[in-house]
């Protein structure tokens with residue numbers, strides 16, 4: 020292992036863009052299917068992995084929604100979440116901000132409380148067992164209606180102390196952020212922070228809408244913002260953080276060669292880019308594999324790596340004191 024690779028693996032890190040349902044490894048998918056008597060269209064783990072060939076976001080989403088159908092009970096959500104936390108503990112991630120997609124479950128008859136209680140109790144145990152801190156972000160599925168998003172927000176209110184922010188995910192093109200302006204306005208008035216996926220496949224206009232209409236506090240992906248100089252300038256000046264997901268971009272064909280991945284260009288432009296795994300069970304790697312992939316393909320320096328890690332802590336939804344504590348750990352490691 021090169022010295023830089025070891026540095027990456029051992030460095031304290033944050034993750035800010037992770038769909039908990041996208042951390043469902045094929046082995047656990049099989050175990051839960053068996054436990055819950057659910058049919059899945061694969062005979063073994065190898066067949067599942069072989070099915071993970073995507074040419075765009077929708078290809079992936081079809082398989083992602085099918086995969087999550089094995090999640091039924093609070094214990095299932097607990098097992099899923101604790102497996103993710105145990106995995107990132109091995110990678111020296113010390114703070115994580117996790118998306119969940121309640122509508123992917125409530126639409127199958129799984130109660131909202133089952134989902135959030137299972138995830139939350141694993142996060143609590145993960146903190147006690149591994150010292151990993153976390154936040155939860157509830158996403159609305161943008162291919163569903165505004166009315167359904169409002170209903171989901173209503174279901175979240177009794178659990179508001181467990182949810183830091185609302186987000187927006189699923190199929191992007193054809194489902195502009197403007198569709199959710201009112202539901203985000205309501206969520207913000209209830210005290211939630213806001214994030215949204217934009218510019219993953221959708222045009223720069225969608226990124227403008229997340230800023231102007233959804234009033235986001237952090238931008239998920241944002242790659243296509245690079246097509247618009249005025250937009251880049253605005254993102255730089257406001258120091259809006261971007262949660263970039265390199266292996267996801269590669270697997271969903273937004274980036275066809277990792278040597279052309281835009282994250283280095285983002286840093287050079289002054290954008291506050293961070294490194295994240297998105298859906299690690301589907302895209303071939305957790306946070307470390309994402310750092311290693313860009314480090315190797317883009318010849319990143321140790322300073323580049325430290326800036327990316329620093330951005331991750333600074334762009335988190337932690338308090339200023341909590342950020343200082345995490346940044347001090349990074350500084351102690353890096354010096």
Ligand code: HPA
Pocket residue numbers: 038041076083188189190216219267297298
């Ligand atoms: N994009 C949009 N929706 C998603 C993703 C993604 O990368 N992962 C899970 N839901």
Ligand code: ZN
Pocket residue numbers: 036038188216239297
């Ligand atoms: Zn995502």
